[in-house]
Amino acid sequence: MKTILSAEQMDLSIQRLAHQMLENNQDLENTVIIGLQPRGIFLSDRIVTALKSIVPQQKIQYGRLDITFYRDDVRNSLHIANTTDIPFSIEGKSVILIDDVLYTGRTIRAALDALLDFGRPAKVSLCVLIDRRFSRELPIQPDFAGKAIDTIITDKVKVNWKEKDEKDEVVLV
Numbered sequence: 158m159k160t161i162l163s164a165e166q167m168d169l170s171i172q173r174l175a176h177q178m179l180e181n182n183q184d185l186e187n188t189v190i191i192g193l194q195p196r197g198i199f200l201s202d203r204i205v206t207a208l209k210s211i212v213p214q215q216k217i218q219y220g221r222l223d224i225t226f227y228r229d230d231v232r233n234s235l236h237i238a239n240t241t242d243i244p245f246s247i248e249g250k251s252v253i254l255i256d257d258v259l260y261t262g263r264t265i266r267a268a269l270d271a272l273l274d275f276g277r278p279a280k281v282s283l284c285v286l287i288d289r290r291f292s293r294e295l296p297i298q299p300d301f302a303g304k305a306i307d308t309i310i311t312d313k314v315k316v317n318w319k320e321k322d323e324k325d326e327v328v329l330v
């Protein structure tokens with residue numbers, strides 16, 4: 158097991174991602190942030206908290222999206238869905254999708270399909286903590302990435318979150 162990001166490095170990456178989002182979306186009035194269930198919400202919760210501390214005067218529209226039934230790899234098995242909570246319109250808005258790891262791109266493809274059920278955004282950006290660069294099956298790239306790593310197909314990247322796994326770290330198993 159190799160540590161890719163320590164807790165301190167994760168905190169710095171999250172702060173940097175929040176600042177990059179503000180650089181690219183000056184006015185958050187027309188921007189919405191959507192965390193992908195289940196594990197992307199730990200990152201999106203922290204980014205939203207960071208944004209609120211940087212620009213406390215701006216209202217941040219934040220939702221959570223479950224993509225369980227949009228995935229192409231769960232057709233013949235029983236899955237329990239997480240909660241989708243998008244209490245605002247995404248029509249004509251700039252949407253920032255947030256997930257923990259970008260690997261093949263299939264999760265993001267499913268998220269885009271699910272997102273369109275809520276309206277037609279003006280723009281969709283992608284933010285991830287870890288970008289596994291050379292493992293794509295679909296032409297999907299992040300707009301914001303905490304760290305890009307090169308892995309082989311047998312490697313597993315595990316993002317541990319204090320809220321769920323008792324400590325913050327990203328490891329390569």
